[in-house]
Amino acid sequence: MTKTQKRILKFSIAFALAFSVCPTVSAMHIMEGYLPPAFCIAWGVICVPFVVKGFYVIRKIITENRKAVTVLAMAGAYIFVISALKIPSVTGSCSHMTGTGLGAILFGSCTVSILGMIVLIFQAILLAHGGLTTLGANIFSMAIAGPFVSYAVYAICKKCRMNRNMGVFLAAMLGDLFTYCVTSVQLALTYQKEGGSVLSSAAEFFGVFVPTQLPLAVVEGLLTVMIMMALENYAKPELKAIGFEKSV
């Protein structure tokens, strides 16, 4: 990273901190118009440093590591596919997966924030799914918090020398679930019953999202294992190029 890049990154972090601390936090896809403007701005601002970092990482990949571009495109396309599939779940309602686990495992969580953002903007504008005003909150839950958990879980599994497929599965599954946990909390911070606390309201939203999402998280885990196996089989040079497969 050059000096200017570092400076911009630092500035964006400071910017986010300055703003996110101020509002006395009075804010999977949150629907358009369902967050008050203050929350929309706050969540959006929190996302800025991650997106800026992600932008530089991606630019570095594109300029310095041509081999990795194909895998990057693959990770992005995977999010596209997975997040478009609405799948019926045991609770009798449909939900969709996030697909961010693959990118997070391969490239780290910041890169995914850009990929996820593209998908979310696409869905917000063309599909009226999610929304432009809630974009910040949705980026935070789907493209930052979820991938971050995926990345962390995968790193831990690797440290423990767990079977790689198992690690990928857990990472993708927990990342997906965590996305919805964050969404619940985001909604709970905004909406409480009269006299109810944030916690009780968060529990209510958990009750809506988590049972629906659980089987889907498992599906996402399985699919991610499948595509990882395919990549390991056919794209070894690329995985080496991004430093994913050092030991081989």
Add this chain to the structure above:
Amino acid sequence: MKREGKIAVILFVMVIAIVAIPLFALKGAEFGGSDDAGSQKVEELTGEYEPWFTPVFETALNGEIPGEVESLLFCVQTGIGVGVVAFLMGRFVERKKYEKSDSSC
């Protein structure tokens, strides 16, 4: 390779099972979106809630996106994704094949 192929088949069957079973087990369920379930919950918690901003596309259309068009757009999204994944995967697979035949010559 053979073992991996088997694992892949097993995983695929599991995915299909997880997706299909609720559909048959819960006959007559509505299968609405869980995002909508979220908005219902919001109304339950706070009473009537009027979103203060409507999606740009819906504003432009002056109403909701027709269901068929919405599924079309979702298909377009899936199509773009599958296209890229399949194209790249195809390249990888072919490359491996050529590498093999090169080394065997």
